[in-house]
Amino acid sequence: MIATRTPFAWGEADAEQELGPPLRRQVIQCALSRICGVCAESLGRPIAFLGTPEEAARNAFHCPPMHVTCAEDLRRHAGADPRWGITTTSGFELVRPGRDDADPDVRFEPNSLLQDP
Numbered sequence: 001m002i003a004t005r006t007p008f009a010w011g012e013a014d015a016e017q018e019l020g021p022p023l024r025r026q027v028i029q030c031a032l033s034r035i036c037g038v039c040a041e042s043l044g045r046p047i048a049f050l051g052t053p054e055e056a057a058r059n060a061f062h063c064p065p066m067h068v069t070c071a072e073d074l075r076r077h078a079g080a081d082p083r084w085g086i087t088t089t090s091g092f093e094l095v096r097p098g099r100d101d102a103d104p105d106v107r108f109e110p111n112s113l114l115q116d117p
């Protein structure tokens, strides 16, 4: 099951350890190739993002896009952030931080939010 495997965008992390931030290179690959950050298969719609309440409020997510079912699996991962919620969208923008950006990490801005699943 996916929940016990290392999600694609988290690379080498052990299945039981805290997930921490996803790997930048894999995150960008997910965005450009439109693949899921957990299973690395092609994304359709809706697209799910996992984020804290702060990320949801800013509409800026640091986890890569995922299938809804993969996002639900990842929320149950032993190392998942307990504050994570799921936001669904039918599209998103990849935002690369500028030099003066207060947030130095690559992030995603969903641009057509859907109702909660």
Ligand SMILES: [Zn+2]
Pocket: 036, 037, 038, 039, 040, 041, 066, 067, 070
């Ligand atoms: Zn997936």
